[in-house]
Amino acid sequence: MYKKPQLRFFLVLTAFLAVFVVSSNIALAASKNTNLESGRYLISTKSYFIKSLFGVQHEFDSGFTADLTTGEVWTLEKIFKVNVSSVPLYKVNGVSAMDSASANVVGVVSETVASLQKDTQKIKDRTILPTNAISWGTVFVYGDNSITSTFGGKNVNVAILDTGVNAVHSDLVDNIKDCKDFTRGPVARSTCEDKNGHGTHVAGIIAGNGGFDAKGVWGVASEANLLVYKVCRNDGTCWADDVAAALDYAAGAGKADIAFIGLGGNNESSILKNSVDSALNKNVLVVTGAGNDGPDKASIDWPAAHKNTVSVGALAEDKTTTTWSSRGVNDGDFVKEEREITFVAPGVNIESTWVDGGYRFLSGTSMSAAFVSGVAAKIWNGSATSTLVNLEKLSHDIGLIGDDNATGFGIIVLPKAKVETSSSLLP
Numbered sequence: 001m002y003k004k005p006q007l008r009f010f011l012v013l014t015a016f017l018a019v020f021v022v023s024s025n026i027a028l029a030a031s032k033n034t035n036l037e038s039g040r041y042l043i044s045t046k047s048y049f050i051k052s053l054f055g056v057q058h059e060f061d062s063g064f065t066a067d068l069t070t071g072e073v074w075t076l077e078k079i080f081k082v083n084v085s086s087v088p089l090y091k092v093n094g095v096s097a098m099d100s101a102s103a104n105v106v107g108v109v110s111e112t113v114a115s116l117q118k119d120t121q122k123i124k125d126r127t128i129l130p131t132n133a134i135s136w137g138t139v140f141v142y143g144d145n146s147i148t149s150t151f152g153g154k155n156v157n158v159a160i161l162d163t164g165v166n167a168v169h170s171d172l173v174d175n176i177k178d179c180k181d182f183t184r185g186p187v188a189r190s191t192c193e194d195k196n197g198h199g200t201h202v203a204g205i206i207a208g209n210g211g212f213d214a215k216g217v218w219g220v221a222s223e224a225n226l227l228v229y230k231v232c233r234n235d236g237t238c239w240a241d242d243v244a245a246a247l248d249y250a251a252g253a254g255k256a257d258i259a260f261i262g263l264g265g266n267n268e269s270s271i272l273k274n275s276v277d278s279a280l281n282k283n284v285l286v287v288t289g290a291g292n293d294g295p296d297k298a299s300i301d302w303p304a305a306h307k308n309t310v311s312v313g314a315l316a317e318d319k320t321t322t323t324w325s326s327r328g329v330n331d332g333d334f335v336k337e338e339r340e341i342t343f344v345a346p347g348v349n350i351e352s353t354w355v356d357g358g359y360r361f362l363s364g365t366s367m368s369a370a371f372v373s374g375v376a377a378k379i380w381n382g383s384a385t386s387t388l389v390n391l392e393k394l395s396h397d398i399g400l401i402g403d404d405n406a407t408g409f410g411i412i413v414l415p416k417a418k419v420e421t422s423s424s425l426l427p
Helices: 005-030 048-054 070-078 120-125 136-142 198-207 240-251 270-281 365-379 384-394
Strands: 039-043 058-060 063-068 084-086 089-092 157-162 176-181 225-230 237-239 258-261 285-289 310-315 343-346 350-353 359-362
Touching (some): 048 070, 058 240, 136 343, 198 350, 198 365, 258 365, 285 365, 343 365
Parallel strands (some): 285 310
Antiparallel strands (some): 039 063, 058 063, 350 359
16 A cells, blocks of 8 residues: 555556556547447446446446447447447338328327417317217227217326327326436436327327317227326337336336336347346236338337237228238247237328417327227226237237237227226127
8 A cells, every 4th residue: 555645646547648648549440440339238236336437327237328429439349348238229210111901091299399489379279179089999999970079098107118298188188197307417307398199199099088078099008097208209219228217117116016118129129128028027027119110021110029019000090000010930830939019000191289378180000009908907807918809809900810910819899888998898
């Protein structure tokens, strides 16, 4: 041990400067390496020193994530000898092309929603109304053309992991019980502002309550609680670790019963896989949009490709699967392996709540997954496993006989029920 504090300080400072100089030179070399890209990475260490140097987006059992430059990746691997792996960037499941099977498909979420000016007086006066308070998709899953309002989902918590939600929308405000943003660091912020629109739209499908005058949009389970967790940026892109952190929270402190995830991509994420596994073990039903990459086989996005999520494809109004709805692998059997469709549900030309306080038509497997999430909330009986079994009981096979790669177990239609009990909704 050095006797003089001044000398000890000088030696420590010299060591830090040496590491900095070496790291800077390596970083310069790394910038010329075209095999490395700046982005989000999982750093497989729990070293407090390394975390303090590079910053933390989220912490997991396997390490922590951070936004790194190419030079920082190089430094971590070569200087600190730490394993670094890239974190996938996903996007919300919306289609931008017309579906050849339906000439009325409306284009979906734009890259950003500019100049979101809420005309509160128009909303209050109800000069802004939906084309139909009950969308064709809600009529479809209720199996009743005469419905004028919906019910169900009371005391059931549905977590929405998406672009956020317009939490003051007339048709949603009473249902929102939690609101957090997981995109801006390790501590979730108490906000869930939606500047994209996708999250607000699926929220209305799941639990729109018609608003203060019952003239707005009615979702499938209009009495469900919504736990809104913003995991996507305003352009609709979503880092897998933000999604994983939100899912961990939803399955824990959030006390979610059902988790809706309407986003995905081609690459599996070990972080998100662990979070999905953990949520499933905590009795959370995870419902995912299959993706809009069809009609090729094995085109289901991750995390819908996880074999134990409820992966949902998109159905047009004529009960045909859209060409762009992602497909699974197997045909004609009931073995659900990875990259398989579980159900199909309405996903074309769905009118629902929008970020400006009004309404908009969108299409995509996210909309389909939102319908299944709403049905799950209506029939929720306290168990994710048995609720899934009951969803299968309510499904009707379409397409090829058996669990085919386009429609899975088929379409879910609720039997007509006049009383508000879960048992009355089951066959």
